[in-house]
Amino acid sequence: MNPSQDERRVLILGPNPTPNGGMHLGHIAGPYLAGDIYARYQRARGRDVIFTTGTDDSQTYVQATAAREGITPEELCVRSTGLIRDALAAIGISVDGFGPFDDTYQATVLKFFSELHAAGVFRLKKVRLPFLERTGEFVVEGLIEGECPVCLATSRGGLCETCCHPNNYDELVDAHSTIDQTEKPTVREAEILVFPLEEYRERLTAFHEARIPSWRPHLGQMIREVLARPLPDIPITYPLGWGMAAPFPETPGQVLNAWLELMPAGMYTTSYAAAQLGTRTEPGQLWQREEDLRVVHFLGFDNAFFFCLPHIALLMAHGEKYVLPEWIINNEFYELESAKFSTSKGHVVSVQDLLREVPRDVARLYLALTAPEHGRTTFSRVGLDKIAEERLAGPWNRLAATLGKAVANARDAQAPLPVSATARGRVTAMLARFDTTYEMPGYSLSRSAETVLVHIGRLAGRADALAGQRVEAAPEAWGDLFFEVRALLAAASPILIDLAEAAGLTTAPLAAGGFDLTEITPFAPPEVR
Numbered sequence: 156m157n158p159s160q161d162e163r164r165v166l167i168l169g170p171n172p173t174p175n176g177g178m179h180l181g182h183i184a185g186p187y188l189a190g191d192i193y194a195r196y197q198r199a200r201g202r203d204v205i206f207t208t209g210t211d212d213s214q215t216y217v218q219a220t221a222a223r224e225g226i227t228p229e230e231l232c233v234r235s236t237g238l239i240r241d242a243l244a245a246i247g248i249s250v251d252g253f254g255p256f257d258d259t260y261q262a263t264v265l266k267f268f269s270e271l272h273a274a275g276v277f278r279l280k281k282v283r284l285p286f287l288e289r290t291g292e293f294v295v296e297g298l299i300e301g302e303c304p305v306c307l308a309t310s311r312g313g314l315c316e317t318c319c320h321p322n323n324y325d326e327l328v329d330a331h332s333t334i335d336q337t338e339k340p341t342v343r344e345a346e347i348l349v350f351p352l353e354e355y356r357e358r359l360t361a362f363h364e365a366r367i368p369s370w371r372p373h374l375g376q377m378i379r380e381v382l383a384r385p386l387p388d389i390p391i392t393y394p395l396g397w398g399m400a401a402p403f404p405e406t407p408g409q410v411l412n413a414w415l416e417l418m419p420a421g422m423y424t425t426s427y428a429a430a431q432l433g434t435r436t437e438p439g440q441l442w443q444r445e446e447d448l449r450v451v452h453f454l455g456f457d458n459a460f461f462f463c464l465p466h467i468a469l470l471m472a473h474g475e476k477y478v479l480p481e482w483i484i485n486n487e488f489y490e491l492e493s494a495k496f497s498t499s500k501g502h503v504v505s506v507q508d509l510l511r512e513v514p515r516d517v518a519r520l521y522l523a524l525t526a527p528e529h530g531r532t533t534f535s536r537v538g539l540d541k542i543a544e545e546r547l548a549g550p551w552n553r554l555a556a557t558l559g560k561a562v563a564n565a566r567d568a569q570a571p572l573p574v575s576a577t578a579r580g581r582v583t584a585m586l587a588r589f590d591t592t593y594e595m596p597g598y599s600l601s602r603s604a605e606t607v608l609v610h611i612g613r614l615a616g617r618a619d620a621l622a623g624q625r626v627e628a629a630p631e632a633w634g635d636l637f638f639e640v641r642a643l644l645a646a647a648s649p650i651l652i653d654l655a656e657a658a659g660l661t662t663a664p665l666a667a668g669g670f671d672l673t674e675i676t677p678f679a680p681p682e683v684r
């Protein structure tokens with residue numbers, strides 16, 4: 156089906172942020188702003204949307220950061236979850252529900268894995284895992300760092316964030332602890348439960364090959380690379396001291412692999428968000444095929460392996476019960492002044508810090524314009540100021556002042572002005588253009604933001620040409636301009652959220668027929684500030 160005509164309910168998922176710190180601009184410019192603008196566009200078209208994410212407490216990254224900071228993992232989770240929720244709210248990420256790590260979360264995860272365990276999907280396997288003799292603990296995932304066996308970049312255990320290939324067990328080269336980098340692990344055998352991904356090769360290949368042509372090339376490349384190699388057995392349990400207890404008799408005392416938890420966690424946060432919107436459902440119910448949701452995942456390339464392969468195979472392992480994602484949209488890394496964001500090195504700008512200095516709409520538009528959709532891009536404070544002055548707040552506020560003055564000087568400000576067929580044609584063309592940038596398969600934050608700027612520039616020029624003329628002197632030219640400005644406010648509303656609210660737009664301003672007008676009442680547009 157043409158996505159632009161698809162009126163089904165849309166389920167949008169952002170990756171669950173790991174609560175081992177707050178959220179900086181690099182996180183926001185990735186999947187969260189992408190999910191938010193997509194969700195807002197779908198709502199503006201009048202569609203039913205559930206947009207959700209939630210916290211991801213079980214990761215070893217939490218344990219490693221807490222150990223480095225000398226606090227408990229629980230304390231770190233509480234503090235970080237607060238910071239993450241504040242950052243999402245501050246920049247206007249419109250999640251319908253941010254699922255907490257509560258009893259229902261854990262019950263949903265346990266049910267999902269227990270059903271697969273009962274169906275005989277997992278295998279018991281003896282593996283060699285890195286082990287710290289000094290502490291007597293296994294160190295995997297975020298607790299260990301070494302050289303990626305595939306691309307040779309520095310990588311954590313389990314998954315390389317550079318090439319996105321998995322590395323399991325003792326495959327990292329020249330590994331060391333992430334808590335104390337001088338500590339080198341030995342290797343010990345352990346019996347764990349694994350998920351034999353190879354058994355899903357045929358179905359995974361069919362699923363991805365049908366979709367890869369309309370996905371971003373880097374994601375398709377990674378999936379084809381991984382599928383060209385033997386698919387690994389993915390750990391379901393680990394002998395670790397942090398994480399959710401695995402309820403299986405074969406692996407007493409072990410915990411679930413936090414990465415795989417994220418699949419049922421998505422079902423949990425879906426029902427949590429639906430409840431916030433007024434629909435109470437059992438976790439997992441909305442993922443059943445008969446619900447026919449259009450599932451759209453936004454995620455960073457660095458963790459795409461889990462979302463694209465093991466997670467989808469876990470859904471397949473449940474038989475025909477669950478819907479599979481229709482779209483997976485990845486992003487790359489976002490940098491700060493051409494260097495990687497680094498909390499530990501203090502090379503970071505928090506969302507809240509930026510918003511103390513610039514209007515939220517300016518921040519959102521600039522992050523969208525420079526979003527790392529196909530490769531690394533960078534945040535530049537000078538660049539932001541230049542865009543704001545020359546292409547966004549500068550021309551828009553001039554346009555708003557011109558229109559405001561025309562309204563103030565009108566003999567009867569309530570008298571409607573005519574809208575010509577030519578203006579209706581231009582608005583139809585403009586909205587169609589926006590649709591190609593806001594909708595699949597061409598969804599692009601960068602092109603959406605650029606399209607907003609193009610039309611601000613175009614209409615500011617038209618306003619300049621009419622400045623000083625009374626509306627009564629040129630009612631058709633003014634009517635057309637007010638009409639096109641109204642349409643631009645609606646089309647920009649997924650990005651410029653405060654402007655749209657100040658303009659008092661209706662709840663679904665881009666619903667069919669919304670701009671089928673022959674006259675318009677003049678209005679004073681709000682300013683970007």
Ligand SMILES: [Zn+2]
Pocket residue numbers: 303304305306307308310315316317318319320
């Ligand atoms: Zn790698």
